[in-house]
Amino acid sequence: MGFNKLLERQIKKYLPEDYILQENLARFIQAVHDSYEEYERDKKLFNHAFACSENEYMHINEKLKKEAKLKHASIQQLKETINKFKGTNAFYNDTDDLSDVINYLEHELQEKKKADDLLQQSEKRLRMALSTIDDNVWEYNFTTRTMTFAINEKSILDLNANVFEGKENMIWWSTILEEDRHIAIETFRQYMSGEITRHCVEYRVKLKDGKTKWILNRGGVISKTKNGKPLTIIGTLTDIQNFKNTQNELTATANRLSHLLINLQTGVLLEDEDGKVVLTNKKFTDFFAYPGSPETLVGIECTELYESSAQCFKYPDEFLSNTATYLKERKPVNNEELKMADGRVLERNYIPLFIDDIYRGHLWTYNDITERKRSEIKLKKQEEKYRSIIANMNLGLIEVDLEEKIRYVNQSFCLMSGYEEHEIIGKHAADLFVKDEYKEIIDEKNSLRQKGLSDAYEMNVKTKHSDANWWLVCGAPLYNDKQQHIGSIGIHLDITQQKILERQLMEAKQIAEKSVHAKDLFLANMSHEIRTPMNAILGMSKQLQKTTLNQQQQSFLEIVGTAAENLLVIINDILDFSKLEAGKVTLEEIGFNMHDLITNTSRVLKLKAEEKGLIFQVSVAPEVNKVLKGDPFRINQVLINLLSNSIKFTKRGRVTLQCQIKKNQPEAQELEIIISDTGKGMDEAYLKNLFNKFSQEDESIARSYGGTGLGMSIVKQLVELMNGSITVKSKKGEGTQVNILLSFAKGTDTDLPKKDNSNVEAHILTDKKILLVEDNEMNRVVAETILNQYGATISEAVNGVEAVDAIRNNKYDIVLMDIQMPVMDGLEATRIIRKEIQSNIPIIALTANAVKGEMEKCIQAGMNDYLSKPFEEEDLIRLIAKWLGRETHFAPPKTTTVNDTPLYDLEKLKQITRGDEKFIAKMLQVFINETMTGVANLDQAFEEKNIKQVKFVAHRMKSSLNNLNIFTAARIAEQIEKAEWTEPEYPILANQIHAFKQIIEEVIPLIKSNYTELQS
Template sequence: MLNKFLASGSRNLKIKILASLGLTLVLALPIQLFSLELNKDLHETQDLVSHTHEVMLKLEDINTGLTVLESNTRGYVISRNTSFLANHSELKISILAKLATIQQLTSDNPSQQQKIDQIRPYINAKVKFTDSTIKHDEQTGIAMISSGYGKQLMDTIREQLKGIEQTEIDLLQQRMEESEELSDYVNIINIITTLLIVLVILAAVVFIFIDINKREILESELRENESRLKQFFEALPIGITVRDAAGDLFFTNKQGRDTLHKIFQDGPTHNLQQLVKDHRVIKAGTDELYPLEEMPVMKALTGSSSMVDNIEIRNHDNSILLSEMASPVYNSQQEIVYAIAAFDDITNRKKEEFELKQAKKAAEESSLAKERFLANMSHEIRTPMNAILGFTNLLHRSPLDAEQQQFVEAIRSSGENLLTIINDILDVSKIQAGMMQLEEIPFGLKPLFESLQVLLQNSAHDKSLKLTINCQEQVPWLLIGDPVRLTQIMYNLIQNAIKFTSKGGVSVDARVKEQDLGQSWIEITVSDTGIGISQDKLDSIFERFSQATTTTTREFGGTGLGLTIVKSLIELQGGKISIDSVLGKGSIFTVLLPYKNASENDLILYSEQSHLEAGTVQLKLHVLVAEDNLLNQKLAYRVLSDMGFTVEIASNGSEAVELLKSGKHFDVILMDIQMPVMDGYEATSIIREQLTIDIPIMAMTAHAMSGEKEKCIAFGMNDYLSKPFKANELQSKIYMLLGADAASSETEFSPVVPAPTIYDLSYLINMSGGNTDFVKEMVNLFLTHTPIELDKLKQAVEGEQLAQVVETAHKLKSSVAMMGIKSMAEGLSQLEKRAKISSGLNTLKPLYEEVARIGETAIDELVTWSKAEIEA
């Protein structure tokens, strides 16, 4: 009734107020618009005045800066007092920065822009002249000052600065006059506007009408909004509940009612506490009651919002999983009166997540199985391949006729190609599995290129090709990155270029593409005059198993993995590779790689390290061998002694640690992985973490599983060598660890006895340099200890002591491999694997019996050989 009365009584007032307001607006609007335009013009003019003042100040600053720069230069040249140069660089930067600011401020004035462009070369010349004066000696510097060239430049600059300044003074005068004129206009408008304020006051009466009208509108809108909001809640695809401060159900939307109806056919329990007391709210995946205080609705009633997805509602045999999110609702006094919750049935989603996890687990197990298969296949293939290549090299040095030499060379070439293919496949597998690790160590690009030149020169020479590898002087002397992967990339690209080039040459060039304080982008191009690649094949050349044509593999060989590996290694380092090629004319591969710039400390440490490493080859190294197998101990002792090293033996990791604790110095440690008491991993961890000794450690193991080397490196070892090893390989790795070049020291020995039926002493003879006495000693040790170990193995198998079977088989395996008893070594490997997976006696006993049979035969034959040697 009150609202109706107000509406009726104010009807006439409404007309009058509207008429007054209309008249006021008609009068005030044009004036205000005109005032706004004037104010805008005034502000623009004032801004231009400010700009002009700023330009003039900057011009003065430039003049002052150049004067100070010249004065400091004279002071330094005459006195050689470096304090004159304290702010030399900052002063130059400031001068150029102020000139840039002036150019920006006068960007709307072509005349001034032209003058600034004219003065810039003189300022740059002046700056360069001061720099040149400072860099020369005192006499030359004084002569340069006396020449008057600097003064001529300064006079020219000042003259041009005056020209720019005069233009700004003229502009300032003009703009000041415009500003004063506009200011007068604005004052007049302000007076008129003040007069209209009276009319605006009258217009305030309108607000009474507006207020009354708003009340009527708001009441109508409120009713409509309440209805619309309810419709929105009802239409939401998720359940919504509102509970009061006591936890009682106040509102539920349609989706909420439908979801809860799945469990509660007769309707939900309205009180939340009662629902929990009835043991119907459970933590998903358990039989535990859901704590009332942890439920989002109860947290919301205490003032905090939360979300969970582990609520399970049970009713007899029915249950659903819910995710719920709840927030508090406040009244006008900021008191919590309700908690609003949104919930969703996630039963199907959880089921799908479980199925996805199972599928992911199965996929990961499949991937792991693939990795293990590749590792095992690598080991199984490498073992006979190493034997094939080894015996081929020995056969190559024996007296052969021309045809036999040709056959041997074909076997050697095919074997090396097969080994390359195996290595490529393993590299791709590592990259796929994310196991390719990158180092960040200091290295020199020029020495790396020099090594590549030496390494690949013969390959180019064999095809009468010219190989040139250049590194521009601007390339930093020292970079931080992974030199091993860069070598692999460049070796593949250069070798590839040589392979596909029949005449002409291959050229490699390196330059700095981009550089800042933090890193350098090195661009390396590999150009050849070979067969080239057609344009339609360029996009696919980096794909796996891809060749330029179908005849490429047939004519040149290869797997088509080399460029794939190169591209992957480059992208792992944050770089990129591109190719430009013309069919029949050659190809250009462009590699762009980012490397961190070396700091001064890196340069100092690298120089000191290089100086020490350069003398390492001349030292007699003291080597610690941690090895539990007696034959391996003897072999390592003999081989290392022949290299001119002194050797000390530790039978397990604990003994090695104690020797280091006692203060003994060693240059390098050869660490077996699997040893009793303390294995190689634990020993290395103690050496690195507790003793904090950074002596180079090289792992030696008969394992060849994927990731074994990475595991050794992760424990703090520096390199990895598979057993049985070659003498020259061991020597090279030791020298590489210490930074020396062992290429000139590599020696291989020819066998002096033929390979017997069961055993093969070629490895021992080669490792000992043909020393028969040493071979006899090793055979006698084998004959003494092997029967004992076989007996231990028998007792472990019969007693089903699986851990003892693994340890004894592993220990015996290296001795057997040293004697070249391959079938026995393979049997021991199988026995070790079966014992690791907890196979029973029925599985282990037949394997042991086969191993023992081969062992007895080998022992009998070795006894015969030993007697024959004694008689000889």
């Protein structure tokens, strides 16, 4: 009989009328019944204690505690009820069944307490076990649809148990990534349908910090309902993120390796331990002409491949035999060469694969080395060929090992060294040939060979019979067939004779350099010695021009000035050529206007051309950029030289200059300058020597036309220095054409140099004391004459010692210092003034030495500025005024121009008259009267064909024209005077007189206007 049936019978027996008590006891009986069933279930759970999680034990333990309390209370209540009943019911007996029930219940309660104690002990053991593992234990109850987590201190999932504790499984599913959530849902469905009782799945979950992690979820059913449905599942969550990372890396690596093997230019065959194909590639199937793709070979027996491919080899039996041996011995085999039946050569490697000392298969690799073998054979033949050549040539060959012991020499080396082959083989090379001072060098060379480097070097060596030999050594590392470094190889050339020649050449070079230095010194001295008297000649000539002279005196003075200027041109040509030869000419890079440059250059030479009755034409293409960047001074020098030649060698006809664009680019222009004439021309043979120094077609040219023969050589070198080119076309008797190509960068107005248009005041040096240090008396006279006119007080010193003493004892405002002087030169004197006297007085160098570098020497010595002799008066005064801080800017003297060319000016007349305006007016009136009379006499004489009178009148008028700087008319007058006019040339003379009259007719009204102003 069941326990509940027993209670019901006893209650009805003893309490037939007390319905309230019956109802209470019935409830108690049901509670005891339920407790009993739970107790039975708990015993089953206890049997699974060690399979449950820590949370589950804690849950069961709490339930048991509650049930024990409830049962204890029920028994107490039952006892009280029975005792109460015993007091009211006379029919109750202690021996009745109800007492037995109570005793039974008390007995069961005691058993339950024992089970609780045992459960608590198991719980402690389980807690200790769970505290040592990293997995997270969970439990799911199908009845309540809740999950419970046991997350210990070593939790690796960083899950927040409070979020999921006692919640439905939907909350847990929300932590699973959406794309993996179907895995958990499907697992739950299978449990519910009874398809599974255990599971093991992987999916990704979101952690508290927002990151994701792969977990392994394993579990199973631990209790079911009476109808077999799952009641409780218990399981674990394991962190498998590292495993997944490793798995992904291994998969990627395996894919890469597989891809690499498949695409290798090496044939690959991978077999497993059972001799079946695991992997192969396209190259392998190509080598042996297997049909189909490499994938079709996977899984077949490799012995079939060996046998089917054996016929591809030249020696098939040897191939099969070697293959079987390798498979049996399972030892690596490298670089086995296999000759194929079609002439190819394959290289095979066998690599056995062992994992944990267990054989897991092997790998075959095949490489086609046919071309390499052919190259090796070819190389071997070439090596034998070159060894044969080296053995018989004049280059000594030696091979040494890593210990520098000689292993091979050729016959040429034996001859160079003086040793027989048997005398040096096996000997230490350095001990035999290297001198002590070269030991360290040889050690360095050996270190280079160890690094695989080659080089060449010269060395003074000792041979068997001499220690004065020189060898050129080309050393290189030496390798064997396996590319292993085994020593060094050296090729030796005896350069003893070359070293002797080199030493002689060095000595000759030193002599040449001394000679060049001597030449430079000579040129510097020549420049100084010639320029010193030239300075006096030109200076005094200009001072003399300021005085009142008659026509004959004026003529003589002009001849002196012209001769001096020509001599100066010759000196400058020689100096320019010397600087060009020495490479000491440097170019400016400044802005200039090509239109203005050519116009100004032609303006100087146009007068000479017109004097000879030549047509002189100049044109510049309008497209030429307004501002170009280059050296306008050198361009001017080239143009003047070429135009002067054209005018000089042309008796009649024309001289033209054209400047046109050859190439026009955004940042630069290439210009072509064409200078042509109708002169005497040159023979074709002479054109080849045109640019040679001191070259003239014949001696009569120098006598007839003058010149040094340096001009064209200088022109060519200057053009090439400007990265240009020059060509000349000429034909005897038909004229000459010169073409120059020059490229210039385009510039802007800001690149143009600023012009100094200042005009120095007449008495600017008044009350200024100037010390003039000059050993040449003529130069002192010239300088003193010029400076006195501007109000300066002059003191003189003839050498550097006197200059130093003068500055120690007196106060000066400025010093004009010559450079080359006896006793003490100007540079040394300047150094003493700066260092010992510590004077800051301005010092200007006045030197006749015009060679490059002179100015730098002056500045380094402490001088402030530099002026070369012969100098222009204005340049000297302006330079002094600059350092005295007395520059005064006036408007330039009034001049009148026609077509932008000054027709006249009164500067020279003002200098002669010392600025006396009344006298100037008188002189202008005299000039007007005499000039008008002269023009009339010139016309009359030409009409009478009195050429002698024509020349005389032109001569008389020339001087007065020069005094007013009417240069155009003066030069025409000079040409009329000096030319030998014959009757056929009368038309040319008529043109000259007509041009002369036109200029006079233009200038006389202007002079009259100026005369009227002076009178008023």
